[in-house]
Amino acid sequence: xxxxxxxxxxxxxxxxxxxxxxxxxxxxxxxxxxxxxxxxxxxxxxxxxxxxxxxxxxxxxxxxxxxxxxxxxxxxxxxxxxxxxxxxxxxxxxxxxxxxxxxxxxxxxxxxxxxxxxxxxxxx
Amino acid sequence: xxxxxxxxxxxxxxxxxxxxxxxxxxxxxxxxxxxxxxxxxxxxxxxxxxxxxxxxxxxxxxxxxxxxxxxxxxxxxxxxxxxxxxxxxxxxxxxxxxxxxxxxxxxxxxxxxxxxxxxxxxxxxxxxxxxxxxxxxxxxxxxxxxxxxxxxxxxxxxxxxxxxxxxxxxxxxxxxxxxxxxxxxxxxxxxxxxxxxxxxxxxxxxxxxxxxxxxxxxxxxxxxxxxxxxxxxxxxxxxxxxxxxxxxxxxxxxxxxxxxxxxxxxxxxxxxxxxxxxxxxxxxxxxxxxxxxxxxxxxxxxxxxxxxxxxxxxxxxxxxxxxxxxxxxxxxxxxxxxxxxxxxxxxxxxxxxxxxxxxxxxxxxxxxxxxxxxxxxxxxxxxxxxxxxxxxxxxxxxxxxxxxxxxxxxxxxxxxxxxxxxxxxxxxxxxxxxxxxxxxxxxxxxxxxxxxxxxxxxxxxxxxxxxxxxxxxxxxxxxxxxxxxxxxxxxxxxxxxxxxxxxxxxxxxxxxxxxxxxxxxxxxxxxxxxxxxxxxxxxxxxxxxxxxxxxxxxxxxxxxxxxxxxxxxxxxxxxxxxxxxxxxxxxxxxxxxxxxx
Numbered sequence: 001x002x003x004x005x006x007x008x009x010x011x012x013x014x015x016x017x018x019x020x021x022x023x024x025x026x027x028x029x030x031x032x033x034x035x036x037x038x039x040x041x042x043x044x045x046x047x048x049x050x051x052x053x054x055x056x057x058x059x060x061x062x063x064x065x066x067x068x069x070x071x072x073x074x075x076x077x078x079x080x081x082x083x084x085x086x087x088x089x090x091x092x093x094x095x096x097x098x099x100x101x102x103x104x105x106x107x108x109x110x111x112x113x114x115x116x117x118x119x120x121x122x123x124x
Numbered sequence: 125x126x127x128x129x130x131x132x133x134x135x136x137x138x139x140x141x142x143x144x145x146x147x148x149x150x151x152x153x154x155x156x157x158x159x160x161x162x163x164x165x166x167x168x169x170x171x172x173x174x175x176x177x178x179x180x181x182x183x184x185x186x187x188x189x190x191x192x193x194x195x196x197x198x199x200x201x202x203x204x205x206x207x208x209x210x211x212x213x214x215x216x217x218x219x220x221x222x223x224x225x226x227x228x229x230x231x232x233x234x235x236x237x238x239x240x241x242x243x244x245x246x247x248x249x250x251x252x253x254x255x256x257x258x259x260x261x262x263x264x265x266x267x268x269x270x271x272x273x274x275x276x277x278x279x280x281x282x283x284x285x286x287x288x289x290x291x292x293x294x295x296x297x298x299x300x301x302x303x304x305x306x307x308x309x310x311x312x313x314x315x316x317x318x319x320x321x322x323x324x325x326x327x328x329x330x331x332x333x334x335x336x337x338x339x340x341x342x343x344x345x346x347x348x349x350x351x352x353x354x355x356x357x358x359x360x361x362x363x364x365x366x367x368x369x370x371x372x373x374x375x376x377x378x379x380x381x382x383x384x385x386x387x388x389x390x391x392x393x394x395x396x397x398x399x400x401x402x403x404x405x406x407x408x409x410x411x412x413x414x415x416x417x418x419x420x421x422x423x424x425x426x427x428x429x430x431x432x433x434x435x436x437x438x439x440x441x442x443x444x445x446x447x448x449x450x451x452x453x454x455x456x457x458x459x460x461x462x463x464x465x466x467x468x469x470x471x472x473x474x475x476x477x478x479x480x481x482x483x484x485x486x487x488x489x490x491x492x493x494x495x496x497x498x499x500x501x502x503x504x505x506x507x508x509x510x511x512x513x514x515x516x517x518x519x520x521x522x523x524x525x526x527x528x529x530x531x532x533x534x535x536x537x538x539x540x541x542x543x544x545x546x547x548x549x550x551x552x553x554x555x556x557x558x559x560x561x562x563x564x565x566x567x568x569x570x571x572x573x574x575x576x577x578x579x580x581x582x583x584x585x586x587x588x589x590x591x592x593x594x595x596x597x598x599x600x601x602x603x604x605x606x607x608x609x610x611x612x613x614x615x616x617x618x619x620x621x622x623x624x625x626x627x628x629x630x631x632x633x634x635x636x637x638x639x640x641x642x643x644x645x646x647x648x649x650x651x652x653x654x655x656x657x658x659x660x661x662x663x664x665x666x667x668x669x670x671x672x673x674x675x676x677x678x679x680x681x682x683x684x685x686x687x688x689x690x691x692x693x694x695x696x697x698x699x700x701x702x703x704x705x706x707x708x709x710x711x712x713x714x715x716x717x718x719x720x721x
């Protein structure tokens with residue numbers, strides 16, 4: 001026998017899993033470059049770390065998807081973080097250790113990690 | 125809760141299953157495991173997406189990429205390209221007819237879905253029908269919670285009444301009124317029955333709802349049971365819908381486990397349980413009194429009404445019977461309110477209706493449109509028009525009980541009443557499109573043949589009357605029609621409609637009457653000139669070889685009765701006396717030189 005509260009708990013819990021199939025316009029999108037260059041540079045562990053962090057923090061409305069090569073192979077692994085209504089932020093030369101900071105500071109708190117972005121890399 | 129970055133939705137409806145979606149799903153599981161993606165990608169078997177013509181269908185989220193006509197061999201490519209590397213497999217992406225160069229990526233952009241409004245089908249193709257949690261996540265059983273905690277039975281009935289919901293099984297009787305009658309009957313035991321005996325040839329919306337969203341039907345049954353004061357429900361579903369039956373049974377098990385069926389549902393003190401009864405597939409068992417007889421274990425034959433089921437129904441107790449699609453609308457009406465539902469569709473027919481598009485149409489499948497949409501929009505915009513550049517001739521709605529609608533009525537808005545006015549009916553929502561090659565007399569004969577076959581034989585008008593009509597039609601298509609046949613058909617039709625016992629007989633003459641009304645000239649051509657204008661009726665046409673013939677002798681070789689003669693490189697001739705009109709020569713001819721006249 002389930003109570004109404006239990007039903008609501010199931011709804012909330014499952015919603016995270018199925019919300020992908022709803023209108024995703026308001027989601028924060030993490031897009032990982034996964035062409036041959038990206039994979040070779042280690043994009044998979046980076047993507048898996050993103051997923052892991054999202055799972056751990058129980059974040060809703062965040063999707064992780066992949067994309068091809070955008071032509072700056074030397075900067076791979078590259079990841080775009082797109083927050084609706086804000087400018088796209090591109091992170092470059094990532095490794096798994098850098099991911100938790102991006103998730104906490106950017107995705108959760110809304111402050112891009114400037115030193116990891118493509119802008120910072122180009123200045124070096 | 126696991127986080128998956130991608131979800132692969134594979135259609136598990138009957139259409140896609142029969143074209144191999146089961147093997148596709150297995151292949152996905154294997155390939156995803158092989159590539160070590162099990163923790164990242166989730167595979168879900170859903171109900172029908174609706175665009176059966178493009179099946180088997182696979183959709184990948186979060187992108188919403190719509191892959192059509194996927195073969196088992198394609199799975200490896202989708203996994204290695206899309207799921208591993210994030211590159212869409214362009215050649216498998218669904219493309220709209222006429223816009224082949226545009227690469228439509230997601231479901232919402234496809235013409236087929238743009239004009240649709242999905243209420244009854246909202247979860248079909250979206251959730252895993254065998255997982256109650258997913259239904260709950262999409263607001264499932266929320267309406268039931270509201271009903272049991274905040275509403276009195278009469279509030280529920282009033283909401284359904286106010287919504288203007290009418291029976292989707294065909295007759296269009298106001299659902300709220302039905303509930304009111306059943307609620308008003310005083311009895312210790314009442315029953316709630318779901319009519320899932322979908323019998324119209326070419327209609328499969330009830331099957332799809334049961335396959336894709338069985339919990340919506342169960343939830344609505346509990347709500348209806350609460351409203352009318354019933355504690356037991358039956359779903360009468362035909363045994364030839366194995367996937368629907370299986371998913372329904374799984375759903376009932378899960379709902380019982382969660383305490384959403386059974387005793388003291390959600391601590392409200394209300395008891396309700398649902399049982400499945402399998403029908404053997406007789407068309408007449410979709411008629412409510414015959415259906416109840418069949419549930420009781422008797423022969424599926426109708427009985428006169430009154431008494432109506434709301435007074436004396438199943439096991440002689442007050443009973444409420446609703447169709448699957450009707451019920452699928454109920455939770456949404458409770459959740460969003462009667463005014464919301466009323467705002468969709470037209471004044472007299474609110475909400476949406478699901479149609480099963482079939483026949484000579486590009487996008488065969490299921491569509492759900494707001495009432496008031498025109499036939500033209502359904503056939504040409506959503507349905508993608510007639511294949512092979514042929515001309516539209518008529519559309520048959522309502523199956524064997526409905527009628528044909530010709531070009532002149534294409535722009536009328538679809539409602540219960542407008543369809544009845546033009547001699548057809550809503551029916552359960554089968555929509556069979558016909559092009560210039562279809563002979564309307566033969567179509568009438570086809571549907572009547574079906575009803576004659578399915579007549580239970582209890583009442584004379586239906587048993588004998590429809591048989592006489594069929595004999596006349598058979599005579600006409602054979603070129604043996606005589607003067608006065610049309611009038612005889614009309615007279616018989618009128619009498620059968622007035623005197624038959626149940627809906628089957630009363631509506632059986634509709635296909636004949638409507639074709640006579642709109643295509644009388646075709647009947648006359650058959651009878652007076654012994655000619656079939658559509659070149660369809662074999663007995664009335666002859667094959668001719670035109671001067672396009674190059675004398676290749678291919679037809680001579682293929683003719684089974686050696687009716688074709690001629691020498692190489694000269695025009696051949698068909699001996700009409702020998703020709704059995706099998707059509708083999710037409711198929712064989714590479715020059716299009718053989719014509720039917």
